[in-house]
Amino acid sequence: MHISKVRSKRKTLFVEAVIDRKHADGAQRVQVVLQNGSDLFDLSDGLPQYRGMEVDRIDRKPDRVTFTNNQTIQVGEEAGVDRQLVWRDQIRHTIRQHLARQDQIDAAGHDVKTLSLFFVEQVADYVGDEAVLPGMFDELFREEWLRAGKPENQMPDPASVRVSYFPSTKTGVLKDTKGRASDAEFESRAYQEIIANKELILTKDNPRAFIFSHSALKEGWDNPNVFQVGFLRHTRSDLERRQQIGRGLRLPVNQAGRRVKDPAINRLTLVVDESFVEFRDGLNAEYEAAGGSKGEATELENADNEVLVRRRPELFDSDEFRELWKRIRYKARYRVSIIPDSLATVVAGSDHLDDLRFIQRRANVVQSATLEYDEHGHVITDEEAVSENRGERVLVTGQRLPDVVQLIEEQLQYGKFPLQLTRQTIANIVEHIITFDRDYGRYVLDDPERWARIVANAIRWETIEQMVDGINYEPVDEAEWYDAEVVFIDVETKTPPQPAKGNADPQSGVISDDGGRSLYDHVDYDSHVERAFARQLSNDPDRVKLFTKLPRRFKVATPVGEYAPDWAIVYEENGVERLYLVRETKDTRNLDDLDWDEKMRIKFAKRHFGAAPLGPVDYLHTTDKDGLLVVRRSRE
Structure with a gap:
């Protein structure tokens, strides 16, 4: 428990404190107000560590509380927890994550420096004769460096990798701050120091990588390369969680100053002094209090559930993988050729133009309702009581009709799948549309902007469909x-994700590969179909010699965005013929049952793998029920 404050009201003393309370997911930290006779055992719903702790006396100057078990706790003190042991665990885990993340980034070929940030309880914990954090960090850094298998003779001096930023007076005296207006000058000076040196700390020539600070750093600092945040202090306000984790919610930059968008490395690790459930719920409450929607911050993942997925060196260095990789590792650019007249004819007859028939001339909208008031004079009329009618039609006279070709061209350049066509091609399409159905042309006078939007949508869909046959x-x-x-x-x-109420079988997860055929010792899946398919591959060692779930770093360029195929497989039938397969898994074999962009990516991917330099790659989409769909070739 933590004693926060003693206050007086009507000559009665009260104590503001934070205690643990029994919860379905373990102990949860809650705020309570104590007075003489308050029983912590009851307030905690029966946690045994509070048995016999009933408030016996509350004193002022010094502000403190004495319990019936003769234990006395002063304001600012914490009992029941060895803070230094907690700090050691937090620092150890942060250093461990830091070293592993830097190795991961280096292995992925990104020239990015990893930073870690610690928020301390008070400046005296890091600076001064009695400061414990520097020595604690140095000791743990040495231990974790060796634990990670790094050469001892390459270990940097731990003191050289840490740096601190604290508010200070003009004479250089470091100062604790609590976010009050009077602290603004001190905090401002600290922020300016951080901003002035931000670029320096991002360079690999600078050994400093672990930052210790006291304040939440708020809006004045947004270093993009913070991958770990260690909370060596308990959050003090409703805003502090969001301010603190915000220091790491930035896309990292490499040594050339360019943003790195690899989702495999862009993960922020939070090392907190409370349970995951407590931290997540508190963060969600802060987002909601700030006007965010409920659940906005629930993307947090509990590191206690973390799984290390390791590459199998014997398979990575095998002939099977080498041959598979030779066939699929190429990158390709595409060129598209489309016959304008053919496209114009297809668009003119497209079902996507049907909405043109429902365009009405623009008009004012008239809303009316009977106003109802409560006893305080506030309007309480419900929205459902409002009626809406079309008013006078808007007639535009004396103005030229907008250039619909230009409007369509602008619409095509925006949206999910931007498309660039020449003005001549667009004009040709418009002419075909009006010729195909004269009513289509009449509606353009009623609402030119909407008319252009509907036509542009039809052009986009039909053009991309045409691209499948015209792409190389x-x-x-x-x-x-x-x-x-x-x-x-x-x-x-x-x-x-872990099973939860109403979600006993999450759609995504990680399973171990017991068959020894996966390139990694675990396989991650994004659907139940993928999970079942992975198990089929793992349980077929006679024919499946090697398989891997392709990381999303492996992508194919298509006109509807980058596409990441699911599986790469080495297959052998009766020891006669070895096949190298790429498979996409869905819950249906019927492409028309998929979302349109999913369907188009699969069609374009087939053209991509058909152009492989060493000959076409066997690419298909399948389901867990249909299996690998290997075509049995006749033997000559």
């Missing part, structure tokens, strides 16, 4: 092809 993939220079060491990094961390 050409491999780029081999120097730009994928590197296996970058795509298949040595170790990855996965944090699968």
Whole structure:
């Protein structure tokens, strides 16, 4: 428990404190107000550590509380927890995560420096004769460096990798702050110091990588390369969690100053002094209090559920993987050729133009309702009581009709799948539409902007459909092809969702590969179909010689966005023929049952793998029930 404050009201003393309370997910920290006779055992719903702790006396100057078991706790003190032991665990875990993350980033080929940030309880914990954190950090850094298997002779001096930023007076005296207006000058000076040196600390030539600070740093500092945040202090306000984790919610930059968008490394680890459930619920409450929607921050993952996914070196170095990788590692650019007249004819007859018939001339909208008032004079009329009617039609006279070709061109350049066509091609399409159905042309006078939006949508859909037959993939220079060491990094961390009420079987997760055929010792899945398919591959050692779930770092370019296929497989039938397969798994074999963009990516991917430099790659989409769909070739 933590004693926060003693206050007086009507000559009665009260104590503000934080205690643990029994919860379904373990102990949960709650705020309570104590007075003489308050029983912590009852207030905690029966936690045994509070048995016999009934408030016996409350004193002022010094502010303190004495309990019936003769234990006395002063304001600012915490009992029941050895804070230094907690700090050791937090610092150890942060250092461990830091070293592993830097190794992961280096293995992925990103020239990015990893930073970790600690928030301390008070400046005296880090600075001064009695400061314990520097020595504690140095000791744990040495231990974790050796534990990670790094050469002892390459270990940097731990003191050289840590740095602190604290508010100070003009004479350089470091100062604790509590966010009050009077502290603004001190905090401002600290922030300016951080901002002035932000670029310096991002360079690998600068050994400093662990930052200790006292204040929440608020809006004045947003270093993008903070991957770990250690909370060596308990949050003090409703805003502090969001301010503190915000220091790490930035896309990292590499040594060239460019943003890195690899989702495999862009993960922020929070090392807190409370349970995951308590931290998550408190953070959600802060977002809601700030006007966010409920559940906005529930993307937090509990590191206690973290799984290390390790690459199997014997398979990575095998002939099977080497041959598979040779066939699929290429990158390709695509070129598209479309016959304008053919496209114009297809668009003119497209079902996507049907909405043109429902365009009405623009008009004012008239809303009316009977106002109802409560006893305080506030209007309480419900929205459902409001009626709406069309008013006078808007007539535009004396103005030229907008250039609909330009309007369509602008619409095509925005949206989910931008498309660029020449003005001549667009004009040709418009002419075909009006010729195909003269009513279509009449509606453009009623609402030119909406007319252009509907036509642009039809053009986009039909053009991309036409691209499947007119697309050609050409491999780029081999120097730009994928590197296996970058795509298949040595170790990855996965944090699968845990079963919860109403969600006993999550759609995504991680399963171990007991068959020994997966390139990694665990396989992550994004659907129940993928999970079942992975188990089929793992349980077929006679024919499946090797398989891997392709990381999302491996992508194929398509006109509807980048596409990441699911599986790469080495297959052998009766020891006669070895096949190298790429498979996409869905819950249906009927492409028309999929979302349109999913369907189109699969169609374009088939053209991509058909242009492989060493010959077409066997690419298909399948389901867990249909299996690998291997075509049995006749033997000559």
